[in-house]
Amino acid sequence: MHKLAQLDRRYVWHPFTQMRDWERAEPIVLVRGKGAMLEDAQGKKYLDGNASIWTNLHGHNHPKLNRAIERQLKQVAHTSALGLANKPASLLAEKLVKGAGCPLKKVFFSDDGSTALEVALKMAYEFTRRTGRSRAPRFLSLDGAYHGDTIGATSLGHIDLFHKSYSGLLFKSDKVAAPACYRCPFNRAKPQRRDARLYAKCNHECATQVEQKLERRKYAALVVEPRVQGAAGMVMHPPGWLKRVAAAARASGALLIADEVMTGFGRTGKVFAGGKEKVVPDLLCLAKGMTGGYLPMAATLTTQSVYNAFLGEYEEFKTFFHGHSYTGNQLGAAAALASWGLLHQPKAKVRRKAMERVLEHELDSLWALAAVGDVRREGLVVGVELVADWKTRRAFALKDRAGFSVCEAMARRGVLTRPIGNVIPLLPPYCTTDAQLRRMVRVLRESIVEVLGARQV
Ligand SMILES: Cc1ncc(COP(=O)(O)O)c(C=O)c1O
Incomplete structure (x- = not known):
């Protein structure tokens, strides 16, 4: 296990986390980021699929944000x-x-x-x-x-x-x-x-x-x-x-x-x-x-x-x-x-609209999976709800950890997000490219298939 992961396990108590589970696995230790990508201490790269718990807008290590902070720091x-x-x-x-x-x-x-x-x-x-x-x-x-x-x-x-x-x-x-x-x-x-x-x-x-x-x-x-x-x-x-x-x-x-x-x-x-x-x-x-x-x-x-x-x-x-x-x-x-x-840059607004269209198109493929009950999107907020039975909308019991397991499978494939029960959120940073958006949704689809099966409706 990486030295930093060991330190974390020894000393850090994480929010909204069952620490017994946490202690069983090696944590991902993030050390750097650029745009929509994050990198861990082992050099593995991940897409930031939930904008670091819904916070990141323009990407990590953004030159303009960095410069603004550096300028202020000198004051x-x-x-x-x-x-x-x-x-x-x-x-x-x-x-x-x-x-x-x-x-x-x-x-x-x-x-x-x-x-x-x-x-x-x-x-x-x-x-x-x-x-x-x-x-x-x-x-x-x-x-x-x-x-x-x-x-x-x-x-x-x-x-x-x-x-x-x-x-x-x-x-x-x-x-x-x-x-x-x-x-x-x-x-x-x-x-x-x-x-x-x-x-x-x-x-x-x-x-x-x-x-x-x-x-x-x-x-x-x-x-x-x-x-x-x-x-x-x-x-x-x-x-x-x-x-x-x-x-x-x-x-x-x-x-x-x-x-x-x-x-x-x-x-x-x-x-x-x-x-x-x-x-x-x-x-x-x-x-x-x-x-x-x-x-x-x-x-x-x-x-x-x-x-x-x-x-x-x-x-x-x-x-x-x-x-x-x-x-x-x-x-x-x-x-x-x-x-x-x-x-507020005009080109940024246009880009966000284009991202919405790409997401809408990509998300369409998820409806075919029986384990997907609902695919919701408002702007650049996506929620994909996993269900035990799409006809009755019966939810997975929380103890089945359907959402968690899908997110773990996504992390293995290099996309980070955190489930809300049985809902998988995607909130891409606004700098995410079309190819990265497509990858985000493809990884979600593959992970659902791995964990919950490929059955189609
Ligand atoms: C709608 C809403 N309000 C308030 C909060 C709390 O924000 P914070 O975690 O920064 O205290 C959150 C956090 O997720 C939120 O989603």
Whole structure:
């Protein structure tokens, strides 16, 4: 075993990982990257099939991002945002506000997706109390929601596997059905293949449930992952659902918190997924891709009216009492500015559209496999759901480890991604070539065949 792998096994505890399993195999130790490729300590090369857990936008070792960080490093790496301003954070805040659109006006920086959500929920909670709407406001979020792992963000989540054991630590938030078309409880998704066309015909019964919930209680906010619920299994929402629930939240007086930690920065085809339905939330949470996947940095954008609720004389103590040591980090902000520039290059937008077309074409071949139940795509987010029986949509039991085994087989063939239960996500970095995209899907197909068989429908 490689020396670095031994060190890892001896000392490192990995996130969301059963360490007994981990200790049985030699870990992949990544040592360098270039574009969409990563290389391990043994010299084996891999395609980064999930953009390093949905963070990387423009590829690894990008010369422009490297230069931006190096330039900033020669000035200063980090200064505190507590009582002090800095250049890249101010420039970045302006870009984000202008890019996100009205009514978002203010940016509060933090460190990662979870803290972006903590900030949003504390702001929404206090805003709701201060405006007299409710003294003990609650939050409404979706079944299958995942908003991070800090206690506040976990409280907004509704994936039992992740959240149940901590229930005693969490505050109560209400749950409402999410649009999950492939397993639609309203029986809209008939047992046929390629049901996407059928989804469009539904009347968004699941949105009606959200509307009813919002009518019944004065919520501080409705929290959604716009258009795609990532950790729920790359579950894509039918067009129109977001607009309808956003309008319902507004009508009820609740704020809308959009968690675009995964969907932000071009992933779904627009800079922000809400833009696909012209929905601008009251609080917008950004992280992951913000620095191009280089450095941990996050932002919560909000409106003038939420901001105003925290204004007052010093001794009134209406201050937003929240902050982190690395809030507004200068290196992170410099990387984010460079990444924003790359994202908005006209040729980059054209390229992302072309990538979508290549993916769509390649993914088509997966429908023939009996072990594939659903192939979902929104922009450059793909979820391939593996099933024990495609006719009944019966899922594999988690203990069968179908998703894990397929991803292990993919890694052996040189493509890295991480399963979400029985769903295999593909989120290519935006620099991935057509040949690499084709290879990604071919490797997925071969790995499904190796692990689950070649039976066709
Ligand atoms: C939608 C969403 N929100 C929040 C988070 C938490 O982000 P982080 O892991 O950076 O804390 C994630 C992470 O996957 C996410 O997908």
